[in-house]
Every structure is written in C-alpha cells, then in structure tokens.
Amino acid sequence: MSAHYFQTNPEALLALTQRIFSKIGCTEEDSMLAAEVLQSADLRGIDSHGVARLSGYVRLWKANRINAQATPKIIHQTHTTATMDGDGGLGLTNASKAMDIAIDMASKHGSGWVAIQNSNHFGIAAYHAMKALEHDMIGMSLTNASPLVAPTFSKERLLGTNPICYAIPAGEREPVVIDMATSAAANGKLEIAKRKGEEIPTGWLQNKAGANTNNPEDLKGGGSLLTLGSTKEMGSHKGYGLSAFVDIFSGVLSGANYGPWVPPFVSFLPLANDMPGKGIGHFVGAMRVDGFRPVDEFKSNMDQWIDRFKSAETIEGQKEVVIPGEPETALFLKRKKEGIPLIDAVYNDLKSLCAELDVAFTI
Amino acid sequence: MSAHYFQTNPEALLALTQRIFSKIGCTEEDSMLAAEVLQSADLRGIDSHGVARLSGYVRLWKANRINAQATPKIIHQTHTTATMDGDGGLGLTNASKAMDIAIDMASKHGSGWVAIQNSNHFGIAAYHAMKALEHDMIGMSLTNASPLVAPTFSKERLLGTNPICYAIPAGEREPVVIDMATSAAANGKLEIAKRKGEEIPTGWLQNKAGANTNNPEDLKGGGSLLTLGSTKEMGSHKGYGLSAFVDIFSGVLSGANYGPWVPPFVSFLPLANDMPGKGIGHFVGAMRVDGFRPVDEFKSNMDQWIDRFKSAETIEGQKEVVIPGEPETALFLKRKKEGIPLIDAVYNDLKSLCAELDVAFTI
Numbered sequence: 001m002s003a004h005y006f007q008t009n010p011e012a013l014l015a016l017t018q019r020i021f022s023k024i025g026c027t028e029e030d031s032m033l034a035a036e037v038l039q040s041a042d043l044r045g046i047d048s049h050g051v052a053r054l055s056g057y058v059r060l061w062k063a064n065r066i067n068a069q070a071t072p073k074i075i076h077q078t079h080t081t082a083t084m085d086g087d088g089g090l091g092l093t094n095a096s097k098a099m100d101i102a103i104d105m106a107s108k109h110g111s112g113w114v115a116i117q118n119s120n121h122f123g124i125a126a127y128h129a130m131k132a133l134e135h136d137m138i139g140m141s142l143t144n145a146s147p148l149v150a151p152t153f154s155k156e157r158l159l160g161t162n163p164i165c166y167a168i169p170a171g172e173r174e175p176v177v178i179d180m181a182t183s184a185a186a187n188g189k190l191e192i193a194k195r196k197g198e199e200i201p202t203g204w205l206q207n208k209a210g211a212n213t214n215n216p217e218d219l220k221g222g223g224s225l226l227t228l229g230s231t232k233e234m235g236s237h238k239g240y241g242l243s244a245f246v247d248i249f250s251g252v253l254s255g256a257n258y259g260p261w262v263p264p265f266v267s268f269l270p271l272a273n274d275m276p277g278k279g280i281g282h283f284v285g286a287m288r289v290d291g292f293r294p295v296d297e298f299k300s301n302m303d304q305w306i307d308r309f310k311s312a313e314t315i316e317g318q319k320e321v322v323i324p325g326e327p328e329t330a331l332f333l334k335r336k337k338e339g340i341p342l343i344d345a346v347y348n349d350l351k352s353l354c355a356e357l358d359v360a361f362t363i
Numbered sequence: 364m365s366a367h368y369f370q371t372n373p374e375a376l377l378a379l380t381q382r383i384f385s386k387i388g389c390t391e392e393d394s395m396l397a398a399e400v401l402q403s404a405d406l407r408g409i410d411s412h413g414v415a416r417l418s419g420y421v422r423l424w425k426a427n428r429i430n431a432q433a434t435p436k437i438i439h440q441t442h443t444t445a446t447m448d449g450d451g452g453l454g455l456t457n458a459s460k461a462m463d464i465a466i467d468m469a470s471k472h473g474s475g476w477v478a479i480q481n482s483n484h485f486g487i488a489a490y491h492a493m494k495a496l497e498h499d500m501i502g503m504s505l506t507n508a509s510p511l512v513a514p515t516f517s518k519e520r521l522l523g524t525n526p527i528c529y530a531i532p533a534g535e536r537e538p539v540v541i542d543m544a545t546s547a548a549a550n551g552k553l554e555i556a557k558r559k560g561e562e563i564p565t566g567w568l569q570n571k572a573g574a575n576t577n578n579p580e581d582l583k584g585g586g587s588l589l590t591l592g593s594t595k596e597m598g599s600h601k602g603y604g605l606s607a608f609v610d611i612f613s614g615v616l617s618g619a620n621y622g623p624w625v626p627p628f629v630s631f632l633p634l635a636n637d638m639p640g641k642g643i644g645h646f647v648g649a650m651r652v653d654g655f656r657p658v659d660e661f662k663s664n665m666d667q668w669i670d671r672f673k674s675a676e677t678i679e680g681q682k683e684v685v686i687p688g689e690p691e692t693a694l695f696l697k698r699k700k701e702g703i704p705l706i707d708a709v710y711n712d713l714k715s716l717c718a719e720l721d722v723a724f725t726i
Contacts, residue, residue, distance in 0.1 A: 078473030110441030291444030
C-alpha cells in the first residue's frame, strides 16, 4: 500500500511555515527566511529537510535549545574570513545570513568564508551554497550534525552525516549542484525503509557490535551509519576523511561542538557532558568566477562539460548520466507548478502543530 | 615470492632526482623543488607518486609535452584569487609555486586561492596542501588527471582519479592530512594486484561493457575505475559528484582541459582532439586559522578531536581508529631515518634512465 499524499500549494505552505516561525517569536524577516529555506528543500525533493522537520524545530525551541530571537554577530574577521556567533538561533537563518556576508566579502576581495558557531540544524546545504549563483560565484556550504556515523574500524557514533555542497554556475544549462551526505546513505533513506518494513542494502549500517546489518531498526539499537565507501576495502576511510573535514571546518574552526559532542536534533535526547564548544557549526563560502577567468568563458566551458557528461555512453539498461543537481532542479520546476506533496504523517504533524500553537491551518 | 627492495639513502636519492631534472633543462631551483615533491611521496609511502614516476616525466619531456624551462605567470587576479598559466611546465613546481602565492594572499587577506592551467602531473596532493601548515594555515589542493574513471551509469572514462587534499594543523599532535583519490581505489592498487597476479575486490573496476570485474587487466581492455561508493545503491553518485567538483575547480575554473580531454600521463597515448583548454589543471588554496579564531584555541580543540577519535571503541579484531594522515606521518619518520625502499622495477628503471641521460647513478 503506497502512502497517501496531500498536494499542497507552495505559496500557502510557505505562508503557513512563516506563521509558525513567527508564532514562536522569530522576526518577520527571519520567519520568511526560515520558511524559504524549508520550502527550497520541499521543492527540490529533499522531503526529509522541509516542513517535515518543522515540528522538530518547534520542539527544540520549547526545550530552550533554539533561540527564536537570536541576533547573530560576527566575532572575528579578516578581509575574507569571519566567524559568526549564531546566538543559539535557527541554522536556517544563521547560515543564510553568513552566506550573504561571504558573498559580500567575495565581491570586494574575490572570495569570502564564514564559520558559524552556536547554531542549529541549517536545512538543506544547497539553499545556502546556491545563493552564490545569482552573483556569478561558486558557493560552498558544510555543516556538522548529530553523531550517527562511525569512523572506519569503530563502533562508536562520532560523526554526523556531515554534508558537503558546492553550487557552480553554468551558461545555458542549469547550474551544477553537488549536495551530498558523507555517509553511504542519509538517515532519511533508513526512515523510508522502516516505514515500508523493508530491508536496507548492505553497506549502509552496522549494528551495535559493528557488524553489517540489513535491518534499519539496528540504528536505534545502538548501531551506526557507515561512511561513504562502506568498507575499508572499498574506501570507507575516504568517506570518514571527508566527514572529518566537514566536522573540523564546521565545528573546530568556528568554536562550535564537534564529533560526539554535537547536539542532537531531537529534543528528547540529552546534550553531551563537557561540551567543548557552542551549538552546532557550519561553514559557508563564495568565490567570484571572474576572480579566475571571464564569466562568459567559464560558463561556456561549463555548458560543454555538462553536455559531454550528459551524452556519455551508458551501461546497458541505464538511461543517461545524471548531472549533479539535475534531478532536484527537475523536481523544483515540477513542484513549483504542480504543488508540493505531503505524506499523511507530515500533513497530520503540521495540523497538530498548528492546533498546539493556535496558528491557522490553511494549506 | 615477495619483491626485492633496495634500501636507498633519502639524501642520495634526492640528489639523483635533482640531477635528472637538471639534466633535462630545469633550473637549479626547479630541479630541487621537483625532487623534493617526489621525495615527499616516497617518504610518506605513496610509492606510486615518487621516483617511480621519474622516467614518466622524462618521457613526457622528450615528447615535448613538458616544458622543463617553463616560467609560470599569473594571468588573472583579485586580492584572494588568481589563475596561473603553468607554461606547460612540471605540475610538481607549478602547484608548489601557486601554493606560495595562495599563502601570501592568505597572509594579507585571510585566504588565497589559485587555479592553475597549462600544467602537468603535480605529484602527491599532500605536498602542496601541507605547505600551509608551517604558517598556521589550512591548506587545500586538487588536481584533475588522465581520464580513467566512469561517472555513475556510464561505461566511458570521463574523469581522472581526481584527488582532494586538506591539511589541517594541530597542537601537540601531528596535523590531520586528508589526501584521497575520489575513485574507490587508486590505479596504483590495481598495478600491485596485477604484479602479484591477484584478483581485485568487487567495487573497484568495471569492464568495457560496464559490468563489475575482479580482473585488474580489464582496465587496459577498455574498462574504467569506479567512483568512491562503487555502486549507485552505495553512493557512487557521491564519488562522481566529488570528482566532478575537482575537475571543474581544476580544469574549468583555470582554463585547463577537463573531463575526457585531460592529457594522459603516459607519453605514448595521443592527446585528445579539439582540446578545450591548456594542459591539465590544479587548484590550491590556504586559509589562516587565525582568520577564524585564535590559533592556540583551534589547536587545542584539534588535539582533543584527534584524541577522541584515536581512543574510540573499535570493532572486534580492529586495533584502533586511524587519524587521516597518521600512517603517512609514521612512514615519513621511519623512512627519513631508515631510508627509502625501492622495488627492483623502480631501481632498474632509474638506472636505465641515468644511463640514457648520462647522469651518475649513485643512490
């Protein structure tokens, strides 16, 4: 039996999201921005990072782990580097504001990089990195996250799914947007398998003892997600290295928490003892394309790059080579026009949230 | 039967390497620098990228594909971004000089980034990125490379093993150095299996038709290396995305070649038709740690990060969690003291090369 979907109007869903953020005390500007970040996930088909998380943010606010009235500040700076104290606010807004600062530094000096401490879950990485595109810049965004992933050889959860995102402008073609968790599979994929009562492929998860498992329930039982590469032989130490890079840039460079000390997303899990930093950390940046070569030349070569990969000879049974970001752009266009589908669970969750906060439920 | 090794003195091997670069026309300074880059690979145990490649560089010079008397120039610049035309010279020296420029920009403005076009194979990525460490900076280096890797769903070789390297300083501990090919396995591992007549693990290589193979000879037969993740289910599209990022930063941003047009390392393979850029491309950069927070605080947190991962609980049968760069540092210290072992094939290759160039063979 497949799940039932409610087709919602994007504008109405955006307005509802904004009302909820507003109700918990965010300024009008912050509510709008946070709602936009969640909507970009729903439009791009990253359903696990859209309004499905809204009640999670509210629960963190209720637990006093999110400061809805945060006023982020730059606490350290050079011409092209800065550290932002996110004041315990939403990562959705902190990372977006930090990206504006990075873009401004890049306009003046060629590149700009901001590490963010004292923040929370920042939504999809692509939203922040893609802000660079309209300025003919390359954007980058990283964040650390709740520890769920074990480094190679260990059975301890020391890393988050720590995503890496690069957004790169093209000419006539759509931009190339690489946005990937550094684990073999994101937690959302396990959730889907659990909901369907299905096994998961070998290479995604290990159980409490560190043995590979096909049972998605083993994560809750003390298991850990595996890093990209899955086994040492196939390069799991590379996925671990990438995840370490994200954790260090986001957590250590900013003065946030890192490794096993990163605060969990779910409000019912306790914070770690002796936390070495503040909140969770992000790292964003931008570089002007014309800091390296004329924009037209770059874009024309990007179009050639895309066309060449797109037209590559495929393995029998495969339709075509996919350009990074292409499926998300296709979904964006489709959902912008046809609406955003919400599964029953998310629809009902939103409805209860509205009742709880006394916010009009119209979508 | 295990291979026979000649234990060579690092200083003598460095001097021999320098004499060879000098003989083909490199300046004294360039010869020394190029020799140092190769030696860093041999000391760190990346034997495939050390003097084992020396005859390859000489053959490319003979084929007029390497300009030994190159004078690289900056052709585009902002405060923190630059593009270098490598003048067809050795990537070993071009990337190192570009890194010096990146470090200089970072000293003045917080960060510095240099894309390099019209270059050649740059040796191990770690050499260049690690130059940042002594300045209390984080270093980064990328390069594209001869097309040997297929993007997900394709049977065409459109990407190189395109490495990513980040070098991050620590305090009392050794720096964290992440230096990894974005393919599941580097070509060198296939070479070792071939030499031993062994099969390779599933997940490294596909044959001409795009089917997984355990026979390392299938690469020569038109097969392709697989990206990190190996299969779509296990995340090969992520390895492909990372490799694309490296190719675009190194090739498209610099005005070098990219994708299937990247010139091959071996001189007997022809260059592609209608090459869109110049030579192969690299991308290097540096960021000041104190552009984000005081160096002492950062280093103290890095030590804590390292200690926490190092002491993580291991899976039964595994000794300990390895910190990225740790095995290479251990080999460096050992080989610096005990000497660099060369296998027969490399020893004999060096000997013939010396005879051919009329250079004294004393190691």
